[in-house]
Amino acid sequence: MNGNTGPVGLVSVVMPARNARTTIAAQLEALSRQTYPDPWEVIVVDNGSSDGTRELLRSWQRRMPQLRVVDSAEARGVNRARNLGCRHARGAFVLVCDADDVVAPGWMAGLVDALRTSPAAGGALERRLLNGPVALAARPPKKSDALLDTFGFLPYPAGANCGFHRELWSRLGGFDESYRYGGDDTEFFWRAQLAGHRLAFAPHAVVHYRLRDEVRAIARQFYDYGRSHPKLYRDFAGRGMPASRLGDAARAWWTLLVHAPHLVGPADRRAPVVAQLALRAGRLVSSARHRRCYL
Known part of the structure; x- marks a missing residue:
């Protein structure tokens, strides 16, 4: 498409939320700035909250008239929520963020600028502002100057900081709802690129990203991440996704063995070991389930 510096019409922000009462107010406040x-407009998709999130959103609707709330209690899962939000979106551009993060003031403008010339885009994730030492030990801050490229295949934005033309979402048939956690964003943006659509990186679209801060929660998250990797390999190996390397897996397990004593240490020393152990365990379990070896 050609560059466009004029108004783009209504922009829709889709935000899945489940039991987000303690965090979503900060995100809504950030959007208001x-x-x-x-x-x-903002479309919050309530994905079966039971902690008073819905009541809090009703109070915010009085302050933020462009806020709409959609119920998704009967169809849980982050991609189901994203798809439902997109179906209710009235804008040509759809931006996606999460209910437990905080967008920087230029986030919306940054993504919209990128979407003027590309059908999909992602921004930068900043990890320090909202996180303590345990969370940062498990997922250390790193330079965020490009789209993610975890698998040596195709880049992709994080689902917590991305945008796309609603027409592209419709053409691709939406997000794959079989990806319930982990790989949910990766799969969509890989399909977009394989269909010939270019992705852009929007460096000024910054999200302050909230990480898990308890070791047990970190383990659950990384286990789910690991489970999604063989599923991605099953779906994309035939389209160029490279296999995992046995040497890399062996080195990862050896490193875990060497650092095993940290499992009985303080939380900030346990967290990175537990995270990688959970990730590798998830890959093992899912490799057996999907009959695709991705270790």
């Missing part, structure tokens, strides 16, 4: 000058 966006520098983007043109009309926008």
Whole structure:
């Protein structure tokens, strides 16, 4: 498409939320401070909350008239929520963020600028502001100057900081709802690129990203990440996704063995070991389930 510096019409922000009462107010406050000058709406998809999130959202609707709430209690899962939000979106551009993060003031403007010339885009994730030492030990801060490229295949944005043309979402048939956690964003943006659509990186679209801060929660998250990797390999090996390397897996397990004493240490020393152990265990279990070896 050609570059466009004029107004783009209504922009829709889709935000899945489940039991987000303690965090979503900060995200809504951040959205209310966006520098983007043109009309926008926020669609929060309540994915079966039981902690008072819905009641809090009702109070915010009185303060933020462009906020709409959609119920998704009967169809749980992050991709189901994203798809439902996209179906309710009225804008040509759809931006996606999470209910437990905080978008920077230029987030919306940054993604919209990228979407003027690309059908899909992702921004930068900043990890320090919202996280303590345990969370950062498990997922250390790193330079965020490009789209993610975890698998040596195709880049992709994080689902917590991405945007796309609603027409592209429709053309691709939406997010794959069989990806319930882990790989949910990767799969969609890989399909987009394999269908010939270019992705852009929006460096000024920054999200302050909230990590898990308890070792047990970190383990659950990384186990789910690991489970998604053989599933991605099953779906994309025939389209170029490389196999995992046995040497890399062997080195990872050896490193875990060497650092096993940290499992009885303080939380900030346990967290990175537990995270990688859970990731590798998830890959093992899912490799057997999907009959695709991705270790």
